[in-house]
Amino acid sequence: MKIHIVGGGPAGLYFAILMKKADPSREIVVFERNAPDATFGWGVVFSDRTLGYLYDSDEATHQGIVDNFQTWDNVDVVHRGEKVSIGGNRFTGIARIRLLNVLQARCAELGVDLRFGVEIGDPAALADADLLVGADGVNSLVRARYAEHFQPSLDSRPNRYIWYGTRRLFHGLTLTFRESDTGVFAAHSYKFSRDCSTFIVECDPETWQRGGFDTRSDEQARAELERVFAADLEGHPLLSNNSKWIQFLLVKNSCWRHENVVLLGDALHTAHFSIGSGTKLALEDAIALATSFEGGAKVEDALVRFESARRPIVEALQEAAQVSMEWFEHARDAMNQSPLELAYALMTRSGRIDHEKLRRRDPNFIANYERGVVGQDYQ
Template identity: 40%
Template structure:
């Protein structure tokens, strides 16, 4: 069986790994338009549920991801004029370039051909393949070539955002809010390496216009943001890698397959960064597609049935997360409405922006803001993380020792 993955992001590389593990005789090629080591974005975040899946599907790459990941153990909320508050929870973050390095190396170890700087300008020029996986991002050329069939739709979010990096290392996942003369502006930040953090800045279009950010070039815009958030960055710079300001584009597709072409990751769906699940969902797509085609397919009818199974499984799994992401992004669009709440109530509103928490979560939040109860909560969550890690494949625990 010949498989071509168009796009060398986490979805394409991980699917190539799993498909090769299932059947080493498969001829699998990954085509990536950028150079090796080049990627957009800074760090990615994930949680235990993805790690559990990764260890179940390929413990080798999972152990490498775990060992390279930055472990953080709570959320911090800093809002101008309010005391700092904290939210319970823990997670993991990893530089996107490091994740791609791990997955690319694993794919090549298994015999996958990874071709970089392979710009797909004409989808019809793809090499012959039994299965073509379109994992070339939200602006997928393969999807758009058959746009009417796939029924792709794009919904543009209201707020403006910019994906930045900084050498300032945040202690943990941090939300920071500042009031300016033009209105509120805020960031989502998290460490992903010893000397780097992701720093996503977001604001309403009115604030963006009022601050003149649309008129500034990259250097001037970064300098403006550095001044606004100087109390959070300890004088360290910001870098936008030339991407500039964006509006989030929520991509959906009515159908995910067309003949021997199937959509995966952002080519099929995007999920707002406010819930930090884009990489997780892309890699879980790869798992589901690998399962669907595990036994191969004798003809086009068998392939169609396998791809339909994959699509159904993933759409069912995605539905609650997409609802949560929509509620989360809508909360940030209304953020100024919550700005005058007292610190503890404000951070709880931020935490419960999906509107799903039972009453006891509010009581837990209010009672764990002091040093002693907060420390006890962190210890409890740390023990839970370690216990969950202990249940993963024993031979890889040497690479899975928690650091936080």
């Protein structure tokens, strides 16, 4: 079996690993336009459940991740300068580049043909393989090339956001809200290595315009945001890595496959970063697609199996992510809440965690909430 994969991100590399491991006679080529050590992005996060899936699928990759990760168990919400901590939320952070290096090394060990520095211009030229996988990210060319079949819907959302790093270590998934004279800024931050944290800043388009971020240089934008988040950054600068203001692109596809072509990861779907990283979805997609080939299934049958098994899971997650994304788009409406109320609203915003689940995760937090906000005891 010959497999062509466009895109050497988490989805493409992990799918290559699982398919080669299951059957070493498979001829698998990954085409990646960047160099192996291109340092785009900062850290990515996984839940414990995702780590469990990775362990079950390939212990060697799991070990490579465990050797490089940072874990924490709290979500911290900072509002009006006050921090509310909610325990029982175990997550893992790893540098995106370390994760890619782990996956690349495992591909090489298994004999996957990795071709770096190769930009694919016309994916149809690669469709002569038994299977062509479009794992080429949010702006997928494979998706565009076969758009009449995949029928994608691409929804560019109004909020602006930017990925930075910082040496200030946030020991937990920290959601910080700061109001300046131009509007409300939210920062999503977490430690992903011993000396670095991701620091994503998000704001609505009015705040962005009033803050003049459309015309500010990179240095000026960072200086302004360092001022807004001065108390949180504790004197540490924001670090840019080709960081740019972007609008979140919500990707869905009516159809996930066309003949021997299938999409994977961000090319197939996106979910707002406030609910969990696209990397988790990309890796779990790769597991689902590789699983659908088990038992020597034919390509056509495997792709049907993949879509029917994976689509309901992805759609449920996208639904929860939609609610979360819209919450952040209207964050300014929540700023009149107390820190405790805001923390509770954030934890329950997507509907996946309810009051009782939260009580099991952190009884103290719920006791404080019931005393301080509800003013009565729940039984």
